[in-house]
Amino acid sequence: MLKELVYNDLMARGKTEPVAKEWAAVAAEFEQVCGTKESYARTEVTAFLTHLRKRGILQSTIDKDLKAIKLLAQIQGWEFPKLSLRRVSPDEIRRTILSKDSIGSLITLGTQGLLSDTELCYLALATTYGLRRVEMVRLKPSSFPNEHHLIVDTAKGGSKTTHLLPPQIVPYLASFRHYEADTLTHMFHRIAQKAGLSTGAGYGWHSIRRSLATELTL
Missing domain, CATH: 1.10.443.10 (Intergrase catalytic core)
Incomplete structure (x- = not known):
């Protein structure tokens, strides 16, 4: 469900299909971690952030993946929370x-x-x-x-x-x-x-x- 929402929105914006598929895959992963809902709270976005960090991926990749979730929030009409606490050195x-x-x-x-x-x-x-x-x-x-x-x-x-x-x-x-x-x-x-x-x-x-x-x- 979330995968289709993000994919269709990006294609309607004129984005390339590879980009739409990449962001849609992030939305699908988010749905797998947080469940299928019409809106999500800070705790659920944080749970997804924790999931990404446990995978050991680069912070730059995490930042890019979170952009897909911000787009999802915009599509569904819920407020993407501030995740201001950085990872300390x-x-x-x-x-x-x-x-x-x-x-x-x-x-x-x-x-x-x-x-x-x-x-x-x-x-x-x-x-x-x-x-x-x-x-x-x-x-x-x-x-x-x-x-x-x-x-x-x-x-x-x-x-x-x-x-x-x-x-x-x-x-x-x-x-x-x-x-x-x-x-x-x-x-x-x-x-x-x-x-x-x-x-x-x-x-x-x-x-x-x-x-x-x-x-x-x-």
């Missing part, structure tokens, strides 16, 4: 990073009612978007214009980006309060301690970001 991987199991422990802790409402709020933001501490500091009530979107003032000279809010985390965001950097650092270590994790110097919210970019390949 080997040097960065050697920095503090939480394992996949550790991230799971933090999330499980939240479901057990052992975190405060504000701790749950920031943990949800960190594990969903991999926000840097400075990006958390820049958050304010206006960063949540409605129950569907989050606006992030990105670090390192980046522009503001708008993200879709998964409905699963929306209830936690109602407890949002602004905190300065030091308070957020203490909050991270407090959450980690509750989860029984050993986090010494160098660990922080960025450790979750690195985990999302490597262990969980978001």
